[in-house]
Amino acid sequence: VIKTFGLRRVPGIEAFVDLEKSYDAIVVGSGLGGATAAYGLVQEGLRTLLVEKGEFLSHPYDSEGPTGLYMGDVHGRRDKPFEYVGGQTKFYGAAMFRMRESDFCKIEHENGSSPGWPISYFDLETYYERAEILYRVHGSADGDPTEPPRANPFPYPAIDHVLPVAQVVKRLRRAGVSISYLPKGLDYGPNGRCTLCSTCDGYYCTLDAKMDAEIAAIRPALATGLLTVATGTECLRIETRTDGKSVLGLLVKRAGVEYLLRSDRVIIAAGLPHTALLLRRSHTDLHPEGLGNQGGALGKYMSGQSMGTIFPLLGTSAIAPAHVKTFAMNEFYHGSPEWRYPMGTLQVTGQLPFWRLATPIGRPFAFLLGQISLMCIYVTEALSTRETGYHFEGDRIVSKTPPIQNARSFAAMRRAAVDAFRRAGYFSIAPRSVPYSKSECGTARFGDDPSTSVANQTCQVHGVTGLYIADASVLPSAGAINTGLTIAALALRTARSASV
Ligand SMILES: Cc1cc2nc3c(=O)[nH]c(=O)nc-3n(C[C@H](O)[C@H](O)[C@H](O)COP(=O)(O)OP(=O)(O)OC[C@H]3O[C@@H](n4cnc5c(N)ncnc54)[C@H](O)[C@@H]3O)c2cc1C
Numbered sequence: 156v157i158k159t160f161g162l163r164r165v166p167g168i169e170a171f172v173d174l175e176k177s178y179d180a181i182v183v184g185s186g187l188g189g190a191t192a193a194y195g196l197v198q199e200g201l202r203t204l205l206v207e208k209g210e211f212l213s214h215p216y217d218s219e220g221p222t223g224l225y226m227g228d229v230h231g232r233r234d235k236p237f238e239y240v241g242g243q244t245k246f247y248g249a250a251m252f253r254m255r256e257s258d259f260c261k262i263e264h265e266n267g268s269s270p271g272w273p274i275s276y277f278d279l280e281t282y283y284e285r286a287e288i289l290y291r292v293h294g295s296a297d298g299d300p301t302e303p304p305r306a307n308p309f310p311y312p313a314i315d316h317v318l319p320v321a322q323v324v325k326r327l328r329r330a331g332v333s334i335s336y337l338p339k340g341l342d343y344g345p346n347g348r349c350t351l352c353s354t355c356d357g358y359y360c361t362l363d364a365k366m367d368a369e370i371a372a373i374r375p376a377l378a379t380g381l382l383t384v385a386t387g388t389e390c391l392r393i394e395t396r397t398d399g400k401s402v403l404g405l406l407v408k409r410a411g412v413e414y415l416l417r418s419d420r421v422i423i424a425a426g427l428p429h430t431a432l433l434l435r436r437s438h439t440d441l442h443p444e445g446l447g448n449q450g451g452a453l454g455k456y457m458s459g460q461s462m463g464t465i466f467p468l469l470g471t472s473a474i475a476p477a478h479v480k481t482f483a484m485n486e487f488y489h490g491s492p493e494w495r496y497p498m499g500t501l502q503v504t505g506q507l508p509f510w511r512l513a514t515p516i517g518r519p520f521a522f523l524l525g526q527i528s529l530m531c532i533y534v535t536e537a538l539s540t541r542e543t544g545y546h547f548e549g550d551r552i553v554s555k556t557p558p559i560q561n562a563r564s565f566a567a568m569r570r571a572a573v574d575a576f577r578r579a580g581y582f583s584i585a586p587r588s589v590p591y592s593k594s595e596c597g598t599a600r601f602g603d604d605p606s607t608s609v610a611n612q613t614c615q616v617h618g619v620t621g622l623y624i625a626d627a628s629v630l631p632s633a634g635a636i637n638t639g640l641t642i643a644a645l646a647l648r649t650a651r652s653a654s655v
Contacts, residue, residue: 186241191646192625193650194373195647196654203381203383211240241368241373244368254636260275269458270539272601282648283644285644287309295309315481323482340366392405393433394415405418426626456631458543463591472527479503487568491571501533502534535635536561537590537592573585
């Protein structure tokens, strides 16, 4: 698919990478967690090797061609692995929210509880700020009743709403609904590359203007000369010393050849399910069920989010292509007078050609809907239990139990959003479909108790000094807000812990 649309994998940018050299630290996986951790290690002055299974993506910018290349065309389905430098972020929507203060605490939901984290929001606040600066997050705390306390304002001003969106926001506010700016990681502003086009969320940016993990973290880290990126290199196993108490290095495979890389600082950020799988595959006689798995928590406690769509109709004429993904509705995050459990959030999405997924009969209707409405998603937290996550047989994952949905809270969120748009004068199409599961996390979560977690408070794997985790796998819960900025902030914190 990639060839058809001119997006190329670029092997060999690091053609002279020396795997036999010794590095102060090694990171596995170059997605949001791994790239940000590598950046953090470099900032601490450590010579760092980043090992990535995939390659760099590149596209020669063509002023005649589209600015963004749609994920469905250049990558394929979302459930296919995103094995590129930058991981999933090469196509992400760059909505970079801090998790809410309550997301770090134990919270009762309709079908169970969301666990308390081993750290509080305030332990992460300075790392959130660093992550916002790194990912050039444009935002504003105005209008968001759930925005957590911050030491400093957003590093960049919020992206203004374009005309049809500005009108919707105005009418929602007039109807008494709290509406906030959606924080976006973009290279926008004086000398910035972003043109605020319509092809951002779900697209590859040919201008390198979206602050994905490669652009925001890997490129500046490479510029210091302290980072080496080994692409096309798969980590097969984590090696521990003979006493089993500390990390020795990694077994990797590159161009058919296996190498043993030695380092006493290793950060695993291979994403779901690969981080859990790697820890499992690295079992030894001293760690028979895998590293960090003495309590049986590896692969377990998967949490996530339930997502549905709502299309408020703006009129009868087609909305022009524009950067519309600029507002969010967090008023119902913690519930409402009608529903006492947490409900979640609503966000406008980018202008995605969703009608291409419709059946041939439904496609003309879906296309029309796409022209005259704003596509919005509503999201409710889905919960972890000891049983949610991956089930292993030997070194393989044989099945997965998804996170527990809160179906009535999800329905309450849908009703609240439809009602908010109705009060603002918009009729909405809001299909009552089965929730789509998104932002899965956990399966190697951090915590204080080794019987229910895989890593400790600093994200160091229980019982293995020098081995850390820094991706979505380490999050104990997903909340209902986008998890990306939290993954990045935690990765910076982990890099700091690993470097001392
Ligand atoms: C279309 C889309 C839109 C999104 N929009 C948003 C958004 O607006 N806001 C938000 O917060 N989140 C968004 N997300 C989710 C967000 O991108 C992910 O949560 C985040 O990128 C996960 O980061 P990660 O580091 O855990 O893993 P990943 O991004 O999955 O990266 C893992 C990396 O590890 C590599 N790897 C795996 N196994 C190995 C191995 N054995 N050896 C070497 N390398 C390996 C992979 O190739 C990959 O590059 C979106 C996702 C998608 C797909």
